[in-house]
Every structure is written in C-alpha cells, then in structure tokens.
Amino acid sequence: MSRWQPDARARLQEAALALYGERGYEETTVAEIAERAGLTKRTFFRYFADKREVLFWGSERLEQMMVAAIEAAPASASPLGLIGAALDAAAVRFEEAREFAGPRHKIIAASPELRERELIKATSLATAMAGALRARGVGGAAAALAAHTGVTVMHVAFEQWVTDPGRAPFQQVARDALAELRDLAAG
C-alpha cells in the first residue's frame, strides 16, 4: 500500500471541475478542492500555478497539435487551408475531452476571472499559430490576422458544438464555420 494515491493532478482536476460546477468558481476554495482530492492546499499549488489554471491544463497540448498541423500541411495549401488543417487538429483534441467540454465551458462562461484566463490562452495560441504560418511563408501582418481570425472561428464553432444537442462532430462544425467566413470575406 503506497502512501500516495496515483494521479494527483487528475484527481485535483476532477475535484475542481465538480466543485466549480456545483457551487460556482468563486464560492469554491482551493482548500476544498484539495480536500476532495485527498490532498492539501499546498499540493494543489505545486500542480497548478493558481486557482484558474486547473481548468486550462493541457492547453499547451492543443497549441502544439495545431502548430504541428500547420507545419505538416501540404505545400500547396493556402493560408486559409492551413487554418483549416489547424482546426482539424483542434477537432481531434476536443473530441478526446468531449465529456468535459460542456461543463468546463459553462463554468468558464460564468466567471469573468476565468474568461480573462481563457482570452490570454487564446492569444497565446494565436501567436504560436502566427509563427507557424510565417514559417510556411505567409507574410507577417497577414499571418497574425489569419491566426487570430482562425482562433475566433474556432471559438465560434466550439460554442455551437458544445451547445448543440445533436453534437455533430467538431470537425464538421468548424469546417462549416470556416466556409462561412470564406463567403463573408468574398461577398
């Protein structure tokens, strides 16, 4: 019998998601999360930089996957095609965590503090994507604009996907959203 249960990080994440969902983010204390996970406040802060970050752990992984998708796209791809490839990669990631997406999204939407954190993650993602686009030869200003727009499209699609009772695959929703953008830009 080991002294410590395994997967402390995952237990903390589950406990946080549950408590934030039950009582709300602000009404939940870090000590309560830790207790529910069978740990202490101090240990919580060893795994997560702050009370918000527990909901965003893994966002670097999404960033890596979308950047990799841009890097791996065929040489013939247009800038918008590269964004499409990145969105396909995001689809894979979102479907992986499908079960948590809804509750997590609801919690974040309800708290300004968490929305702030989400926005800075989105900016970080857009910056990384812009770098990847530049490496693929997309011009500087266009790269930043395309990346930010791509992230905006992703959020729009995510919102639809997560609130859609039928739950069409994210990939399809995202592709539709991107096509809509294309029409808007053309029209």
Next chain:
Amino acid sequence: MSRWQPDARARLQEAALALYGERGYEETTVAEIAERAGLTKRTFFRYFADKREVLFWGSERLEQMMVAAIEAAPASASPLGLIGAALDAAAVRFEEAREFAGPRHKIIAASPELRERELIKATSLATAMAGALRARGVGGAAAALAAHTGVTVMHVAFEQWVTDPGRAPFQQVARDALAELRDLAAG
C-alpha cells in the same frame, strides 16, 4: 481648509502609474499606492474594483466614443468605413491621454495579469462595436468579425504609435493600418 484633498481618484491613478512604473506591478502593494496618494487601502478599493482596474479606468469612455462614431457615420458608409470612423474616434481619445499612453502600455505589456485585463476590455469593446454595427445593418456574424478585426487593427496601430519616436498622429497610423488590412483582404 477641507479635510480631504480633491480628486482622490486621479491621485490614486497617478500614484499607481508612478509606482507600477518604478518598481513593477507585482512589486507594488495597494497600501503603498494609497499611502503615496495620502489615502488608505480601504479607500483605494472604493474607487477601483481591484488592483488592476486603476489602469483601465476610462475604458468605458473609449467604448462609448467608438460606438457613437459608428452610430453617427453617414448612411452610405461601408462596414469597413464604419470601423474607420470608430478608429478616428479612438484617435481623439488616445491623443487626449497622449502623455500617459507610453508608460501605461509598457506597464501592461510587462505583466500577464494586466494583459489578461486588457484582453477582456478589448473583448468588451468588440462586443459593443458589433452591436452598433448590427444596428447599422451589418449582418450578425460579419458584425462580430468586423468588430474584432477592428479592435485588432486598433491594437496594432496603437503599438506602432506608442513606440514610434516621431509620434505620427494616431489617426494617421490607424488609417494606414486599416488600409493595409484592406489590401490584405483583397489580395
């Protein structure tokens, strides 16, 4: 002789700007800001919701001015023309506070916490502008996209303006940036 000096809010803002600039945001405590302004911590929090907000007071005013500019634009204006009108209004506001723009921008750029706050202000601004665009007949999704893009252009222009030693008027920098965007979208 009155018990209180006038303009407590302005004094707190000046003290905060000075201290954040001298020591950095995180290294400055609210008690220190209050003391420098001849007040107490408790009073600081009567004027500002938190330690960050002292740098963002007045952002509703910018929002109002940009929205008003969209509402007042000639009926013949295109969506991009409406964004241009909003940027002109922003120019008026920025030139008003020209002397503080540089230090303030530097402080915000140096602190993730402050960047988060700036991002949520930008989102709020974009949302308000999108509403004004819709009221002017711009279609729903296009309105949101145009508004967010407009705010992005504003930030790009601001960055150039604030770091430019020659300090061309913001209006001119913003118009150039908008023209660049137009070319990108067309090309």
Next chain:
DNA sequence: AGAGTGATGTCACCTGGTGCCATCACCCTA
C-alpha cells in the same frame, strides 16, 4: 542497512479584497 530522492504535509507569512462601524467636515434647515 543506510543514504538519497521525490511527493506530500505543516506552518508561518504576505497581500488582495470585503464587511462593518466610527469619524469628521460640510450643508441644510429650523
């Protein structure tokens, strides 16, 4: 068997932020 290592607990501490009540200058009115 003993030293080393890594995850955790414990404790003290600082700071942001809030609720509650006291204080005091000013204004208004009788």
Next chain:
DNA sequence: TAGGGTGATGGCACCAGGTGACATCACTCT
C-alpha cells in the same frame, strides 16, 4: 446659531489566494 443629515474617509477584523522553508515518509539504489 444649534443641531441633524450626508458623504467621504479611516480603522479594524477577517477570509482566501499564494509562497517559502522545513519536516516527513515511502520507495529505491547501492
């Protein structure tokens, strides 16, 4: 002119997020 609002401020206690320093204990390696 006395006295009762009123509004801005101070003072204080308190909670929660977050951190540094050190102790503890299971496990591993030699």
